Amino acid sequence: MNIETHIRSILEEIEPSQERLKDTPARVAQSYGEFFSGYNIDISQVANKFYDSSMDDLVILKNIQFESHCEHHFVPIIGIASIGYVPNKKIIGASKLARIVDIFAHRLQLQERMTIDIGRVLESVLDAKGVGVYIEAEHFCISHRGVKKTGSKLITRYFCGILKNDQHLRKEFLDSVFTKN
């Protein structure tokens, strides 16, 4: 069965025989196609253009907004990700960093795993001296159900290479992420 058929079954449980909802299953299926479009994408094909560079300090793209879905409750995770890396003779177009966040966000997620996955994929495609990922997000499974704590945010971080080992550099990365403008 496809998603549309399953959604129709769910609707019949919630609100049976509603003529006005007849197009909803198709719309939901289309939305799901968009929400979960991050599977089966070869990231090495996305992050495939590099530029030679003598840049040897931190490169940071911060405040990358994303929307994802919690794999435990199927509800939104809304957050921002910031990425930093210290290049090793090559850099990548900054938009590709945002695109990589989007790919992982368009899957069912746990924020912890998403943070590690983004960090590891950057580590491998960039061959960087170090990578840092900082994510903070509101989880609707915390804010809109269960304990209902609006405004709480889950913070997760990933560091590898020089950003893991050099406390000073790590602090510079986090300071840049936390600076408000």
Ligand SMILES: [Zn+2]
């Ligand atoms: Zn959840």
